[in-house]
Amino acid sequence: MKFILDTMLGHLVTWLRLLGYDTLYGDNLSDDELIEAARRGERVLVTRDRELAQRAVKGLVRSVLLDSNDVVQGLKKIQSETGITLVFSMDNSRCPECNTVLEKLSNQPPRWVCVFCGKQYWVGGHWRNISKTLERLQT
Numbered sequence: 001m002k003f004i005l006d007t008m009l010g011h012l013v014t015w016l017r018l019l020g021y022d023t024l025y026g027d028n029l030s031d032d033e034l035i036e037a038a039r040r041g042e043r044v045l046v047t048r049d050r051e052l053a054q055r056a057v058k059g060l061v062r063s064v065l066l067d068s069n070d071v072v073q074g075l076k077k078i079q080s081e082t083g084i085t086l087v088f089s090m091d092n093s094r095c096p097e098c099n100t101v102l103e104k105l106s107n108q109p110p111r112w113v114c115v116f117c118g119k120q121y122w123v124g125g126h127w128r129n130i131s132k133t134l135e136r137l138q139t
C-alpha cells in the first residue's frame, strides 16, 4: 500500500516512511493535483480536510480522514481504515527525508544508508522513542 499525505501531515510522512511505506508529501499540491497524484500512483490519500476526503472518494480515490494532529491517533486511524499492520523494522524502512528504500551498510554495528541522499541511520536514542510510540499503537 502506498500513500500521499496532505499538507500539515509532514510528521506522519516521516513515520510511514520509517515503517516502510512508500509515502509522498503533497504539501505543495492543490486539491485537484493531490487527488490526481493519488489516482495515478494508486495511493491512499490521507488528509484532515473533510471536503477533500469527500472529493477524493467521488473521484474513486481511497482516502483516510484524520481528526487530530496526534501521531499515534493518526497512525491508528490509518491502520484501522486500511487494514494494514504497522510494524517497525529498519531492514524494511524508507529514508524519512526522501522516501528511498534504505540499504544495509554494515551489521556490526547495524547501519543503513539512503543511496539517494546519502543519509545514514543507526540504532540510537530515537529507536526507543519509535518503540514507545508503536507500543501505544497497540493499546
Ligand SMILES: [Zn+2]
Pocket (backbone or CB within 6 Å): 095, 096, 097, 098, 099, 100, 114, 115, 116, 117, 118, 119
Ligand atoms: Zn534519502
